[in-house]
Amino acid sequence: MKMNENEKFRYALFLGCVIPNRYPMIERSIRDVFDELGAEILEMPGAACCPAPGVFRAFHIPTWLVIAARNISIAEEQEASPLTGCNGCYGTLRDAWCDLEENPKEKKEINEYLSKIGRKYTGNYEPKHVVQALYLDMGLDYIRDFIKYQFKDLKVAVHYGCHIVKPSDKRPWGGQYECPTFLDELVELTGAKSIPYKDKYMCCGAGGAVRTAVKEVAADFTREKLTNMREAGVDVIIDCCPFCHLQLDLGQLEVNSIYKDMIGEPFSIPVVYITQLLGVAMGMDPNRLGLIKNHELSGVSPFTSIQPFLDIVKDQLI
Amino acid sequence: MSENVEKYIKRKVFRGTSDKISSKFVDAGLEKIRSCINCGTCTGGCPAGRRTAYRTRVAIRKALRGDESVLDDVDIWMCSTCYYCYERCPRNIPVTDMIIKLRNIAVEEGKILDNHLVLADKVFYTTCHGVPANQPDQEKWRDLRESYGLPPLPPTVHSYPEAVEECHKLMELTGFRKLLDHANEVKAKQKEAQEKQSEEK
Incomplete structure (x- = not known):
């Protein structure tokens, strides 16, 4: 399969925090799906928190920028674009990259800091999101060749999150931010149907330090999203950000308890990451996609059962 | 424009x-x-x-x-x-x-919510992760990683102590450490004043 093209699918995996430390099933699925798609994934040894764009940037912009530049410089050592599966990390790496490329004076100052630890930032490699690599680098046609099974009837609530599309002047989607379709198109490669729902592009509520500040406020965003998704009659939520994923997964329990008087029936919508969905349609072993629980641990993710999704996979794909 | x-x-x-x-x-x-x-x-x-x-x-x-x-x-x-x-x-x-x-x-000016200061100082500054997995009470997350065939700690700052030192050096240089110390001082003073006030009552 187009092996000659694979050389360009070479990325340094920027893990961030939530993916490796709370949702390792997402890390599993990104690594294995990219491998299956013929991409080369390199490590970024010693990478730190991105740092989170709404939290740590809100505390001290210079610190945010220099740690971000250090992270990017680790990918540069591998001569590859940093690849992140997180909208927050994407926001930081991409915004920092854009800011530094636009501002040579700032770039010089940052490099003065980095020289103190023997590092250098060049800005030669564009930070990319997993979805950007799938949609823009590989493209729908390339991925379609790997799809072995099609869902017959799977209704999906696609959740983009914010920082994958905004700020649009620092993103690769041609300035589009109100109603993007790239994630829906990837989802529908699997035969699943992306169901329109009210305020589909709204924030999950977790970002911008809000979840840490007042969990109830973050959960109220999530309550609104979940209510709209349920009204549209969806089977599963597909997202592309681990922090949204956490907010929609663990957040369902919080909404069910904090807003139990407002929501009627408690929510129990499975939350699945985009590479996990693509992987099952590619015929990959669900174990390689982090979809099979293989432990007796309690109080770990996923907090909302994904069994209804696995049942659909079993009914329709196997 | x-x-x-x-x-x-x-x-x-x-x-x-x-x-x-x-x-x-x-x-x-x-x-x-x-x-x-x-x-x-x-x-x-x-x-x-x-x-x-x-x-x-x-x-x-x-x-x-x-x-x-x-x-x-x-x-x-x-x-x-x-x-x-x-x-x-x-x-x-x-x-x-x-x-x-x-x-x-x-x-x-030290105007930061308590939760945010803890997150900034005790979590982010200390571990260089916003959401770490290397603390003594976080064994379940390391076990969870292993259950998916991943090493218990990711190849990030968690696996490279010298990388944490690099980040600390940078945060020293940018003045972040000083900023956190100042915020901690402001918080301590506020707390002291509050205690004094409630004693007086």
Whole structure:
């Protein structure tokens, strides 16, 4: 399969925090799906928190920028674009990259800091999101060749999150931010149907330090999203950000308890990451996609059962 | 925006930045705040404003007027940085960036929520991860990683102690350590004053 093209699918995996430390099933699925798609994934040894764009940037912009530049410089050592599966990390790496490329004076100052630890930032490699690599680098046609099974009837609530599309002047989607379709198109490669729902592009509520500040406020965003998704009659939520994923997964329990008087029936919508969905349609072993629980641990993710999704996979794909 | 309009805005509104907030905005290259016409488009599209007392327009207006009470408003921490205000502003003001800058100015004065200070100092500064997995009480997360065939700790700062030192050095150089120490001092003083007050009662 187009092996000659694979050389360009070479990325340094920027893990961030939530993916490796709370949702390792997402890390599993990104690594294995990219491998299956013929991409080369390199490590970024010693990478730190991105740092989170709404939290740590809100505390001290210079610190945010220099740690971000250090992270990017680790990918540069591998001569590859940093690849992140997180909208927050994407926001930081991409915004920092854009800011530094636009501002040579700032770039010089940052490099003065980095020289103190023997590092250098060049800005030669564009930070990319997993979805950007799938949609823009590989493209729908390339991925379609790997799809072995099609869902017959799977209704999906696609959740983009914010920082994958905004700020649009620092993103690769041609300035589009109100109603993007790239994630829906990837989802529908699997035969699943992306169901329109009210305020589909709204924030999950977790970002911008809000979840840490007042969990109830973050959960109220999530309550609104979940209510709209349920009204549209969806089977599963597909997202592309681990922090949204956490907010929609663990957040369902919080909404069910904090807003139990407002929501009627408690929510129990499975939350699945985009590479996990693509992987099952590619015929990959669900174990390689982090979809099979293989432990007796309690109080770990996923907090909302994904069994209804696995049942659909079993009914329709196997 | 045409060059003429840009010039007009510059001439009309860039003057008189004597107060603390607006001069810091100018220093940060965010002087565009001065072209705000207070139309409220930012507030209209704000999902945080739908459920909290946070009003983007009010925060920006206060910042513009140099009303420092905005730094004490917990409201400015309700913005989830969804960037709708940034995208939709008819005057092309990077509104979300303004809110982030406003938070920076507040933190400089030790005006930071307790949860955020713990996150900044005890979590982010200490581990260099915003959400770590290497603490003694986080064994379940390491076990969870292993259950998916991954090493218990990721190949990040968690596996490279020298990388943590690198980050600490950078955070020392940027003044972040000092900023946190200052915030801790402010918090301690506030706590002391509160205790004294309740004793007196």
